Amino acid sequence: EVHLVESGGGLVKPGGSLRLSCAASGFTFSHAWMSWVRQAPGKGLEWVGRIKSKPDDGTTDYAEPVKGRFTISRDDSKSTLYLQMNSLKTEDTAVYYCTSGQGDDWGQGTLVTVSS
Amino acid sequence: DVVMTQSPLSLPVTLGQPASISCRSSQSLVYSDGNIYLNWFQQRPGQSPRRLIYKVSNRDSGVPDRFSGSGSGTDFTLKINRVEAEDVGVYYCMQATHWPRTFGQGTKVEIK
Secondary structure: OOOEEOOOEEEOOOOOOOEEEEEEEEOEEEEEEEOEEEEEEOEEEEEEEEEHHHHHHOOOEOOOHHEEEEEEEEOOOOEEEEEEEEOOOOHEEEEEEEEEOHHHHHHHHEEEEOOO | OOOOOEEEEEEEEEOOOOEEEEEEEEOOOEEEOOOEEEEEEOOOOOOOOOEEEEOOOOOOOOOOOOOEEEEEEEEEEEEOOOHHHHHHHHEEEEEOOOOOOOOOEEEEEEEE
């Protein structure tokens, strides 16, 4: 059974940084394209970014609102996905989900609150 | 970016009756390999999203057969054959043909 478990959320001041992690199990993580999706309180879903598997060149793509501030990386030896978030803004406040493939499976999410 | 437009945004339904949600894309979702990467997700209250349908009409494992997807080009539909109480939640379409991936605004399904 696939499990995706996010961690690392919390309260951070505007301009601050946070790193989220997503521990994966139940599938061959090294072969999977992985993504982060966020959901602001009471709002819809927004794709944040994606990292390809290393065999498929391991490159990343980001949505415009986070480009240059967020970085997605992966450690296949630990089956873990990361989201490094810098220069955080209040509008980044959301539940952040990691998801595999094209939304095949989702974690439970971790809440990031950006507030002074 | 590809804009995904869902309608209606709110859908009150009677238990046992059918329901239908429309999703239109601002450009064709046909990928270079000939596939259409249009997915449907369900988000029950307080839960993470769950994919129901991938590539327009393929049900994910464990999804009841009362859910079906159809469509082509830029026009897609999710149908629930007979709505059950557990179907309450918000439904999203998402295109995975173009980057960035984009979602519809969501359709809230509730019981009348």
